[in-house]
Every structure is written in structure tokens, then in C-alpha cells.
Amino acid sequence: MSPSPTAPAAPAPHAAPHAALRAGAVPAQRTVDVTGAPGAARAPRALPAHVPAHVPAQVLAQVLEPLLEPVLEDDHHRGTGTALLLVEVAGCPGAAAAELERRMRSAVRAGDRWSSPVAGVHAVLLTGLRRSGAEGVVERAAEALLHALECWPHTAPGTGARVSVGASLAPARATTAAEAVRQAGAALAAARRAGGGCARIGTA
Structure with a gap:
């Protein structure tokens, strides 16, 4: 599966799809936090053997940097922020x-842009974010993605599937496309090491 990036539609509010999540519909054991920060108290789960040891950084760079560069420039001129979410689904x-x-x-x-740079990994590009609330938007988007897959029989808990999310924020933490891709990749690796079923936001 290799969906091509889609042209962005008119931005719609992020808050509506995540209202149920804020109301407590998401299981409490899931964590969404900054890379390296402690999450909820739960022992990391061992990943199944078919989970790739790492996402090839050079592949991510080759596919995602050309997509990110014009978007970062556009958001810079508009005074808005950009977020890159990498979603890895194994099993x-x-x-x-x-x-x-x-x-x-x-x-x-x-209207969010999509790409699949590596088998089993999906990239979601959120644009036009208010800089003051960008991190909260990313956290809610990651929660919504995790929740959608946990409620699906093929990836629900107990199936052996693992969903991990890594994100980067520009310009708050990344100022170039290369930095954004690197930080999102590192955050994804941190989520995978935590056992999956969680998200991390990369740091500079």
C-alpha cells in the first residue's frame, strides 16, 4: 500500500474528532508524552519478532523531506506550525x-497529508497549527489514531498487533525538514521501545 500525498483541503478544527477522547473514552494506561519523560506506570511489553528493529532513517528522509520543506516554508510565512506524525502498525x-x-x-x-514511506509506517502531516496550542493538537491527534486502531478487531489489544506513534513539532522543536523527520523517527523508536500502544513527541 503506497498512498500518494493528498492535496490539503480547507483546514477544519481539530477539536471535534477528539471530544470523546477528552471526555475519558480512552483507556488510562495509554501514554502520550515527550520523548524521555516518564509515562503511566506499566511494564513495557515485549514486541513480537516481526516488528522491524528500526525505521530506515535514509528512507524517511528521502520520502518525507521533499514533502515537508514547502509546507514548513508556507507555515513559517503564515506564522503557523507544522507537525509530523509517524504511525507504525506491526502485525x-x-x-x-x-x-x-x-x-x-x-x-x-x-485535509491532512498522508504518505507511506516504509512498509507498515504511515506519515501524517498536520499543517496550519496555532503555535501556542500545537503540542496539544498533536497529543489529541495521536490519541485519536491510537484509539481508532485499538477499537478495530485486527489491531485491538490481544491480537499481537502493535501501534506506535512518534511526532515532531516545527518550529517549536524542529526548524528544518531534516530535523523534523529525525525527531519524529527518534520519537517513534522511543514509543516502540516502550512496548507500543503509545505515542512520543520528539525533542530537539
Whole structure:
């Protein structure tokens, strides 16, 4: 599955898709925090053997940096922020790939850009974010993605599937496309090491 990035539609509010999450619909054991910060008290789970040891950094750079560069420049001129979320899904049946993508897309704005730089990894690009509230938007988007997949039989807890999310924020923490991709990749690796089922936001 290699969906091409879609042209952004008119920005829609982020708050609506995540209202149920803020109301407490998301299990308390999930964590969304800054890389390196302590999460909820739970022992890391061992990942199944088919989870890749790492996402190839050079592949992420080659695919995502050309996509990010004009977006970062545009957001810079508009005084808004950009977020890159990397979503890794390990253990999902290949036949369910189309439905997997549909569920993830439904969890965020219709105009957000998508790419699949590596098999099993999806990139979500959030643009036009208010800089003062960008981190909260990323946390809610990550929660929505995790929740959407946990409620799906193919990736629900107990199936052996693991969902991990790593994110970067520009310009708050990353000032270039290369930095944004590197930070999101490092955050994804941290979420994977924590056992999956969580998200991390990279630091500079």
C-alpha cells in the first residue's frame, strides 16, 4: 500500500474528532508524552519478532523531506506550525491494509497529508497549527489514531498487533525538514521501545 500525498483541503478544527477522547473514552494506561519523560506506570511489553528493529532513517528522509520543506516554508510565512506524525502498525494482516488506512484517515482532519514511506509506517502531516496550542493538537491527534486502531478487531489489544506513534513539532522543536523527520523517527523508536500502544513527541 503506497498512498500518494493528498492535496490539503480547507483546514477544519481539530477539536471535534477528539471530544470523546477528552471526555475519558480512552483507556488510562495509554501514554502520550515527550520523548524521555516518564509515562503511566506499566511494564513495557515485549514486541513480537516481526516488528522491524528500526525505521530506515535514509528512507524517511528521502520520502518525507521533499514533502515537508514547502509546507514548513508556507507555515513559517503564515506564522503557523507544522507537525509530523509517524504511525507504525506491526502485525496487521496485509489484506486489511485499505481498511487500516481508512480508519486512520477518519481519526484526523480530511485535509491532512498522508504518505507511506516504509512498509507498515504511515506519515501524517498536520499543517496550519496555532503555535501556542500545537503540542496539544498533536497529543489529541495521536490519541485519536491510537484509539481508532485499538477499537478495530485486527489491531485491538490481544491480537499481537502493535501501534506506535512518534511526532515532531516545527518550529517549536524542529526548524528544518531534516530535523523534523529525525525527531519524529527518534520519537517513534522511543514509543516502540516502550512496548507500543503509545505515542512520543520528539525533542530537539
